Amino acid sequence: xxxxxRKIVVKIGSNVLTQKDGLPDLARIQNITxxxxxxRSNGIEVILVSSGAVASGRSIITVPDKTDTIAARQLLAAVxxxxxxxxxxTMFAEHGVVCAQVLVTKxxxxxxxxxxxxxxxxxxxxxxxxxxxxxxxxxxxVTELMxxxxxxxxxLVAAMLNADALIILxxxxxxxxxxxxxxxxxxxxxxxxxxxxxASFIAPGKSQFGRGGMVTxxxxxxxxxxxxxxxxxxxxxxxxxxxxxxxxDVEHTKFVPGKTASGTKKWLATTAEATGIVQVxxxxxxxxxxxxxxxxxxxxxxxxxxxxxxxxxxxxxxxxGVLIGFGIxxxxxxxxxxxxxxxxxxxxxxxxxxxxxx
Numbered sequence: 001x002x003x004x005x006r007k008i009v010v011k012i013g014s015n016v017l018t019q020k021d022g023l024p025d026l027a028r029i030q031n032i033t034x035x036x037x038x039x040r041s042n043g044i045e046v047i048l049v050s051s052g053a054v055a056s057g058r059s060i061i062t063v064p065d066k067t068d069t070i071a072a073r074q075l076l077a078a079v080x081x082x083x084x085x086x087x088x089x090t091m092f093a094e095h096g097v098v099c100a101q102v103l104v105t106k107x108x109x110x111x112x113x114x115x116x117x118x119x120x121x122x123x124x125x126x127x128x129x130x131x132x133x134x135x136x137x138x139x140x141x142v143t144e145l146m147x148x149x150x151x152x153x154x155x156l157v158a159a160m161l162n163a164d165a166l167i168i169l170x171x172x173x174x175x176x177x178x179x180x181x182x183x184x185x186x187x188x189x190x191x192x193x194x195x196x197x198x199a200s201f202i203a204p205g206k207s208q209f210g211r212g213g214m215v216t217x218x219x220x221x222x223x224x225x226x227x228x229x230x231x232x233x234x235x236x237x238x239x240x241x242x243x244x245x246x247x248x249d250v251e252h253t254k255f256v257p258g259k260t261a262s263g264t265k266k267w268l269a270t271t272a273e274a275t276g277i278v279q280v281x282x283x284x285x286x287x288x289x290x291x292x293x294x295x296x297x298x299x300x301x302x303x304x305x306x307x308x309x310x311x312x313x314x315x316x317x318x319x320x321g322v323l324i325g326f327g328i329x330x331x332x333x334x335x336x337x338x339x340x341x342x343x344x345x346x347x348x349x350x351x352x353x354x355x356x357x358x
Contacts, residue, residue: 005044009166012052012236018052026087029091053135061076085099085133102122134154151220172235173187175233229257234252234253276304276315280317281302281319284296285318289356295347299341303340313326330350
């Protein structure tokens, strides 16, 4: 097997790891761990984002029907996470591979210092030949701040670690140009980073056991591809799918990457939470979204819509209030207000710390 990738994030969906009865598919997990062990023997680092905790919990206890939905999920995830990791631990051990559990929440990605600390932890695990197994910490996650699904989590991890590729394993062969259950629908082999209108040709239904559907998968994949990371969507229920995919031997969908973004821009694009809001004129909007190395200067600012301090993340919006991008403020809102519309002033957001969202 030959592959240009040296570090990959592999996301495995619930429908890959779960049988029709809702219980874990141990044969499938065994096949996937064997593949990952082989990839590692070929010098490829693998970070695994795995669903399946709730299914594992369901194999141990029965939750009463009257239990609140959120409480039931927390209960099953808390119990199941132990069994899921034990399953991975045992199966990886058969190949002499050590794995580690990494439970995260969305909040973990938002603070820059915490973000970098988490990145250092992943780096240490990989340097010591350990396979990180990542999942959302469902037990403590607040509903409003939960990841959309594990696809979103996988995208954040891929961006954070500057992965060479993100591989999403679902229970279908890729992104289809129609409902895959209907005759005539075919797999789209390549989708370029700037294509966005997925809803026009992708069936919106969700998977049986997961939270996300193909529309959300595609939107996330396109976002990651725009950062310079190729994304592959393939059928994880097929034996040896990872080996076949990396050898270009299986049909699947590839999201073709755009220009590679810096680490800071990856963070801004995927996880940063803005404090302030700055409104700019049409000229500034055109310049900032041109793809050229252009900073946000006070001459293009028309209003400060929400206060911020030096070093804060700010939203940059156009005159209609539509989001243009995110940036790191070089000085506070008070100074920015004093300089609105003025020429020959220091940039509020330097190009290196701005990421356009359109």
